[in-house]
Amino acid sequence: MNHLELAFRNLQRRPTRSILTLLGVAVAVGSFITLYGLSRSVNENVQQAFEERGNDLTVRRRGVAEPFGGTVPEAIIPEIAKIPGVAAAAGQLLSFAATDNDDHVIAFGWPESSFYWSSVPLAEGRLPNPGERKFALVGKDIATTLGKHVGDDITLLGDKFHIIATTNYGSVINRNAVIVGLPDLQEATFRTGSVTYIAIRLADPANQAATDRVVKAIEGLGGFAVTRSESVLKNDSLVGLLDAVSSSMAWVALLMGVLMVLNTLLMAVLERTREIGILSAIGWSKERIMGALVIEGFLLSALGSGLGILLGIGGSRLLSAIPAIGRYIAVRPTPGLIAVTAIAAIVLGILGSFYPAFVATRASPAEALEHT
Incomplete structure (x- = not known):
């Protein structure tokens, strides 16, 4: 044996x-x-959600334990956009919003000038027109869950938004998010003039030296923390x-x-x-x-x-x-x-x-x- x-x-x-x-x-x-x-x-x-929208760097308020818990003044964005090596800068406001059925979704508020709009993968519908208000682009998964279609209305934080499109992102976060205009979300959340973070698209993201110069310049403005998309949750409590x-x-x-x-x-x-x-x-x-x-x-x-x-x-x-x-x-x-x-x-x-x-x-x- x-x-x-x-x-x-x-x-x-x-x-x-x-x-x-x-x-x-x-x-x-x-x-x-x-x-x-x-x-x-x-x-x-979270990293996938940032990367598929073209984020290279994220600018947040320094000293906030939660990465999306603080606010950044929207007025600083033009100054950041002028920094050499920055191809584009756009603010985004993030909020967990109750819908008509007391369900909760992630709501993203984007300004009309955001570079995010150029890479939105539309499943159905259209992008917002210049100056349009109270519109919503709904992620394909959450649209199916809520039974919403293009042309319907959706209630977020007590306000009604008209659905003009459904999006077909790859990341599960983006597929379950609702995108609205930044002024509308600021008004609904009483955060006028503020964004949760600023998204940066670099002119040469592969150039580490150039990236370091951009980070140093932004942090030199005072009160800001700059991280790459893959490190955005690194210090989250x-x-x-x-x-x-x-x-x-x-x-x-x-x-x-x-x-x-x-x-x-x-x-x-x-x-x-x-x-x-x-x-x-x-x-x-x-x-x-x-x-x-x-x-x-x-x-x-x-x-x-x-x-x-x-x-x-x-x-x-x-x-x-x-x-x-x-x-x-x-x-x-x-x-x-x-x-x-x-x-x-x-x-x-x-x-x-x-x-x-x-x-x-x-x-x-x-x-x-x-x-x-």
């Missing part, structure tokens, strides 16, 4: 315990993938809290899975003390016996990890299907995250099996054979 046959036979001897351990490892791995995927997806989705909580929960779940493997193997060792003594008596070395038990731990961890990957992918899709989450975040665990999690679970499972294996070989063959 070789190591693998012995490991399989031992797992089959107590099928209920083995299945429960496999499920424990699977749930731990699945939870780890889902929770880590959620925290990573927040940054990725809420995202940091989400990362900390999800990471802690993920690691606790993974360690619990490892403890289940350790507990299963330890119980198996205690139940098979006499059998282990016989193996030792017929010539099996301590290393060979330990190897068989470590392989048993590897099998439990590997099979549980395989099932956990399926649970993690399924859990991520389930989170994305929840409207309160799926409208703003598409939870997609990356292949790298899946691979690292599975490898970590297997390695921890193997390490956790060494203690039971040591216990199994600690007693002498004579002592083990006397065990009943």
Whole structure:
């Protein structure tokens, strides 16, 4: 009998315990993938939303913990636009707005001169006419959810807006957002003359030296923080809290899975003390016996990890299907995250099996054979 046959036979001897351990490892791995995927997806989705609209830099108020919690004076935009290396600058006001059905959507307020208008992917309808007011462009996904079409009205923050188009962006945030005129959103939110942030399009975004000069010039105006689109949430306190909580929960779940493997193997060792003594008596070395038990731990961890990957992918899709989450975040665990999690679970499972294996070989063959 070789190591693998012995490991399989031992797992089959107590099928209920083995299945429960496999499920424990699977749930731990699945939870780890889902929770880590959620925290990573927040940054990725925000980055995608900025990049597909042509953002290179974002100018925000300095000292505000939440990236979209402060306001910037709209009057500073022309001065920023004159800085060498800046191709275009446009303010955007952001607000979570209640609709007619007491549903909540992200509302973006854009000025008529914004460079964003040139890259709007229209699914249906038209862009606003010069000087037009109380219009709305509705993301395709949220339009479907709310049952809205071009020509309908939508209520935002108590004001009615006429839908002139639906947009077909790629990012989940933009597909669930409503775009209105900046003056209308400023009026509805009592923030006249202010924007949430200023979007910058660089003349040469690949030139790091030129970018650094632009950043230095803007920050020299005083009171502003400038970040690239991929770093806009880097110092966000809420995202940091989400990362900390999800990471802690993920690691606790993974360690619990490892403890289940350790507990299963330890119980198996205690139940098979006499059998282990016989193996030792017929010539099996301590290393060979330990190897068989470590392989048993590897099998439990590997099979549980395989099932956990399926649970993690399924859990991520389930989170994305929840409207309160799926409208703003598409939870997609990356292949790298899946691979690292599975490898970590297997390695921890193997390490956790060494203690039971040591216990199994600690007693002498004579002592083990006397065990009943």
